[in-house]
Amino acid sequence: MQRFKFFICLLLIGIVSISNTQAKQLSEQSAVSLLTCSPGEELYSHFGHSALRFHDPLNKIDLVFNYGTFNFNTPNFYMKFARGKLKYRLAFSSYQQFLPEYIVSGQGVTEQILNLDLDSRRKLFQAVIENYKPENRYYHYDFLFDNCSTRIRDIIEANINGKIIYKENTDKPKNFWNLLDHFMEQSRWIYLGIHLILGSPCDIDASPYQYMFLPDNMMYAFADATVLNMDERVPLVSHTKEVLKPTLDYKMTEWYKRPGFIFGLFSLIILLISIRTLTSKRNYFIIDHVFFGATGIVGWVIVFLWFFTDHQATGPNWNILWALPFFFPVSNILLIMKNITSYIFFYTSSILLLIILATWPIIPQSLPNEILPIVTLLFIRSIYIIKKLKINLV
Incomplete structure (x- = not known):
């Protein structure tokens, strides 16, 4: 009061x-x-x-x-x-x-x-x-x-x-990312977040x-x-x-706290689990329910910001190529069904993800490299699911 x-x-x-x-x-x-x-x-x-x-x-x-x-x-x-x-x-x-x-x-x-x-x-x-x-x-x-x-x-x-x-x-023209990245270099999580939600308009040269x-x-x-x-x-x-006078002490995000390291370590652990369990009877699809579901939610957020907001800089956003919205809930449903439709879905997803990884440097948007371990893991788990489903379908 x-x-x-x-x-x-x-x-x-x-x-x-x-x-x-x-x-x-x-x-x-x-x-x-x-x-x-x-x-x-x-x-x-x-x-x-x-x-x-x-x-x-x-x-x-x-x-x-x-x-x-x-x-x-x-x-x-x-x-x-x-x-x-x-x-x-x-x-x-x-x-x-x-x-x-x-x-x-x-x-x-x-x-x-x-x-x-x-x-x-x-x-x-x-x-x-x-x-x-x-x-x-x-x-x-x-x-x-x-x-x-x-x-x-x-x-x-x-x-x-x-x-x-x-x-x-008279300097070389800069795009909006060139201007923004200078302020985000030390805060790598903010850098990642901004690069996920803003789209290709930021790749246009600014006057x-x-x-x-x-x-x-x-x-x-x-x-x-x-x-x-x-x-x-x-x-x-x-x-x-x-x-x-500025007294704020800007510090670079510690290497072990950066998204690239954390995502890389996470992907490595899941890769080892995938290799270890590939020939076992258990499928460990619980990992994929969470992983593909979370990726799909990120995709739906990108769709929302792109098509349903007035923000000029949030679309087109080609992060949607790897954060496919239909991963949630379609992948979750198909992981439960474990039928031929599931096999075709993840087989197609693996091809799409492989193409995205191969063309990553030439996609017409500055996609954050910190997310590459996640995209790679999506591809690996798609292959894993295909192998497991193939055994069950034979």
Whole structure:
């Protein structure tokens, strides 16, 4: 109850604060800054964060706006989140309220003071206030194309005098995986999970402008950008300062905790069991009920994300070639029946899995190599089941 009262008080203070702010014009002493927060350990903070700060000591304004929040009390929250229908929203806090979260998490915060004339600062401030109105503050979040970074970039571009000119990128083009993998190299389970749920759209080359969906990349782009206004060209960023130094100690996942090692060890154990029991009377199909069933469930998750959500990056997803949805429950039923249909099913599956293994490097998607031991084991167990069924059918 005390926490609830405290939350209500903060909410009321915020409403009063933003209501009072709407009537104010930024003074000559005002400044607008892009705040870039370094990546954190939690999945939601793994790629960093962007926010927009308005500081005006004369009017006693020091507010931070960000587009990366959502309402946990939304009806059917988890289903809407999974289907990409959960609306994110613009939120604000005081600068003093903004920093403690990043101090606790060990994330760094870099502030870039934007080199904007007074009229641009005022226009941008009023645009953000307008955007905060209840009818405007919600939007459909898209991880790659419409997120907490791109929203800030877009509102700045639309409300300043002149045009922002970004430095031409002469480096080799990068696809979205090239951009994302840098943030996931040390957390191999997150790397695997993201590579399983996102599909071939991430293999498409991104334009340098699209690089800015990642907060760090937008910070780098702003640092090199200029504003062209009436034949005058000035740097977009007047100066940069490190508000908080990152203290988070990123550690590579220990080798024995990585999915590649764990899946490899698991596959080796099941392989040895398969060899040992191949000529015995017992079939040990309980392993396959669990193994093929779990793989099929992964396949159905891929189907759901591909065909039944609004996420642009989750389909087509060619992980479905090995995580065949009909493994669950079809394989479970056929393992119980143990008839000629079962034999044909697993014989066909073994051929498909062999083709997938042989063509793995040329499949038009960056499939995670950590999952190769699992795909190989699916093939081996398919052969095992065929051998066992053949004995029973003779």
